[in-house]
Amino acid sequence: MSLIPGIIAFGLYSACLYAIGAVGFTLQFGVTNVLNLAYGAILTSAMYVDYAIGRGTPSIWFGILIGAVWGALVSVVFGRVIVMPYVRRGASLVAMAMVTIGVALIVQYTLEAIQGPFVYSYQVAQQSTVRIAGVTMSEEQLIIIGAAVVLMIAVHALLQYTRLGLAMRATAVHPSLARSCGVSTERVRTTAWLVSGALCGISGVLLGISTGSFDSVTGASFFITVVVAAIIGGVGKPYGAMIGALILGLVSSAAAAVISPDYKDIAAWVILIVVLVIRPQGIFAEFSSGRELIG
């Protein structure tokens, strides 16, 4: 079928976009044990900041930089000033979920209050296109794919080949044991917020640039996709999130091509429901001691 190269190409492109966001989200949960439901609002704010600073010109490299810095900054502040104090105060996990949703509301609606409910559009620059294996892709799309691959390799390298990455993995699996082995969980958590925050911001900016326009609720539907990708792979498992993003990207792309473009989102929903019913812990997660997520 001549649709297949297009499906794969666009599927990979979508997967790359989702992967950056999903890995950030899942890394946050894995290391800090907090399901950050303000993630969507934070990535939306990155969109706004990039637009404001760049004055609406969609420069990907600049955007990635802005997104990374803003996302990292906001996430570290969020993690240390809001999340950790509540955790230290003994808040239950569900109370933490409510805290993060509260912050999401505050961020989302502060953005709306400041900027209004308008839709912001990037100036459409003349795109040069490239033709690969019979598929036409824009330069922008290829750059995004490239950026995603680089980021995934960077995350992989961080986790596998650095002491910090090892500490993060240890803290994710067994925090108290890691602590008794001398790992400074405080520093590890801050680093997790930094790295995952950067990914969050980058994914937000790239989302805005790739869709061309956004408003204060654009982050919400992307958040669905990010969460679904993370759930497929198992929350807390970065490699799982990458695989989840890949599956999601390809399936939704196929659905859009074969059935109808409306079905792109529906594919994500169906996959989520199937996963929650059949294997709610996702592909890779086992959920360590004390962390009861499923019964």
Next chain:
Amino acid sequence: MSPATQFYVSSLSILFGINLIAVWGLDLQYGFTGIYNFAYIVFQAAGAYTTGLFALHPAAYYQANETYVGGFNLPFPLPLLAGAAAGGLLALPLGFIGVRRLKGDYQAMAMLVLSLIATAFVNAQQNLVNGPTGISFVEKPLSTQLPLTPLGYQWAYLGLVAVITLIVLWIVRSIVSSPYGRVLRAVRDSETAAASLGRHVNTARRTIFVLGGALAGLSGGLLMYYVTAWSPTSWLYPETFLFFTIIVVGGTANLAGNALGTLLVPILIVEGTRFLPQIGYPGLIDSLDWVVIGLLMLGFLWFRPQGLLPERRRKWVTFVPEGRRSLHDLLRFRPPSALPVSTRGER
């Protein structure tokens, strides 16, 4: 009282009753049984939509370019009952997905995402309930049959809402103060222990999920009949959060606390937005409302997570006839217990 004031008071009171029914339904799920239903608003929406679809004529009748299923034009109170039933029925598939095996904050997140999906789905499917525009033209029940002025009708509707609220209070209170209520709280506090004592944990959770859904649907139906129009903007995910804020502020697992929260939170929002700076885009007061709600939730979870009226401790003398109090005593407002509950416990 001038007619304007009367309208204002009766209007607030109607909304108070409608919200209270929904809040009790949610607290039954959350405060008493430990289910984290962050998609609760979808159940109220289901009730509202169903009531509308059962009360309206088919879409073509209005020649307003609306498309929706149904339009059975049934007389009151059938659409209202259908709304409650819809809320309960929706709990079956959603419960199967989100309540059967998911726990804790993971369940909260999954339900939240399901809520977002529901909104996206309705917006995309124009033919279901007219997409983003929503349905309207619902006639207030018996409005043409009763010879009342608009103000008079408003008071009459308040009477209806009040009666239904009292019935719901009777039902919820009976459950909560019964051995079954104790089973629910046991399931909330420790599923493992409850199962090891022979209680059917999943059955209890499923049942309360359906019951809460039905109450949400009932609330939605009453709301539909009152505002006569309903669209996705009325039931975005933050609305669920509003209900949770009401519960956290007023008092988790405390029916009087729920009432206090329902009364207080709207007032706090209005007062709160007065103090927030008017930043940037003018006239968008509604946005600041949500900022205040977020701050309220954060504030209470920090300073007083159990709420203004914490869960009542049930003394054992009330379980035996010799110590069972008179109705008068039971209705009397009881001050919070002297011994504070440790804030480290599960909320």
Next chain:
Amino acid sequence: MSAGAEPDVPVTGPAAATPAPSSGETRAEPAVGEPARAHQAILHVADLKVHFGGVQAVAGATFEVHRGTITGLIGPNGAGKSTAVNAIAGQVHGATGRVVFEDNEILGRRVEEISRLGLRRSFQTANLFGRMTVMENLLMGAPPWNGEHLRASIIGRRKWHRREAELTWKALGIMEDFGVASLADELAANLSGGQKRIVEIMRTIMGEPTMMLLDEPLAGINPALARTIGHHLLALRDAGVTMLVIEHDLGLVERLCDPVIVMAQGKVLSEGSMSDLRRNKEVVSAYLTG
């Protein structure tokens, strides 16, 4: 404390059946003065295997627990005792083998069902209902009854008032036996560790189980309290309740348990009285090396 209960709250169940029944069943008559011991296995475990997180926690355990005994289950750390008990109680997925309780095959059945058959367990870390009072915890300990349904709460109010009162008095009686009646209205989360342990045991007793699985019931409890609880357990045994007790304090085991089963490395190593086991070289070396 007497072996029986208060006159207005008669103990039903096994205690009533312990004297030789007149229905003509063949059952060994207990000698006068000897604790009731029918030489029948109330719990039969055959070739139980549990694979747990990459480790074979239980590797083919076979043993029996006889009716009317306090049977000890001892062994070095990692021997698989807790896992075996969890598997018997129905809390472990994927266990293989055969577990029979009073002619019921229970391996693979759900926790709720096994509990309703009369086999109850207490938890190693007290698993109480923290936001409920001690009295409410004990009321939850009673076997599930028909007042605990949704329709009963709305429609049958008068019916369950009486039963709830009966259960309340019974619970109060148990609390008085243990000397903790003053804690009745205390929230379970506010109790000390030792108090929580007592409530856990009281709650298990409330259900008048046929058999109890006790996972280290006396761990971390001061010796005086441990001795008191031990007395209560002995009294329960005399009333006809069977117990399987995991314990590490061998002195306590010797005082309470007969017979004693030894597990090591996921299998049953030996069985007998404590004095026999002390002389068993295999057992001694398992404790030193295991």
